[in-house]
Amino acid sequence: MAFTYVSGRPCLDFMGTLKYRGGAGAEELLTGPECLSEWAIQAGLVGAAVDVADGDLAAALSVREAAYRIVIARLEGRRPPVADVALVNEWAAQPRITPRLLRSGATRREGTAAQLPATLAADLLDLLAGTDIDNVKRCAHDGCTRLYVDSSRGRNRHWCGMGTCGNQAKVQAFRARQRASAR
Ligand SMILES: [Zn+2]
DSSP: OOOOOOSSSHHHHHHTTEESTTSTTOEESOOSHHHHHHHHHHHTSOSSOOOOOHHHHHHHHHHHHHHHHHHHHHHTTOOOOHHHHHHHHHHHTSOOOEEEEOTTSOEEEEOOTTHHHHHHHHHHHHHHHSSGGGGEEEOOSTTOOOEEEOOSTTSOOOSSOIIIIIHHHHHHHHHHHHHHHHO
16 A cells, blocks of 8 residues: 655654544554554655564554644644653653664664654654644645645645645635536
């Protein structure tokens, strides 16, 4: 499966692996341990497949959901849930995936499955501690619940990505205009 990386931060892209949140149409993309490994490779977090057990996947998903609730609380000006704060702090204190220098002078990103939630929790804390958090937005397209950092010059990006929602939204707007002018 080709995953989508449009959010500008690994932790936000990771939240996007549960699509169309909050309704009957919610779609889980990480349906098995191997999906997490594949997601991490495509995200560039690891250079090769990692061995993911069921427990690793469950841990990663619980960090993902806690992180999502924390960011939403921030966007809505609320305090984050206490249990989520504890969980994310606990994971962020664990060793994360870092590049390793090889004798050839090249580097390679390698780590264990347990380091994935640690890496994502740490990325969330970096996001919250920096200035990017002020530009985090929810995609404006109907039903899409992806979060992204709006780094456009005018801070006027409405969609998680042109290839994901932007083109669909433009097509819908175009059809609506056509319908309106046909009347
Ligand atoms: Zn979207």
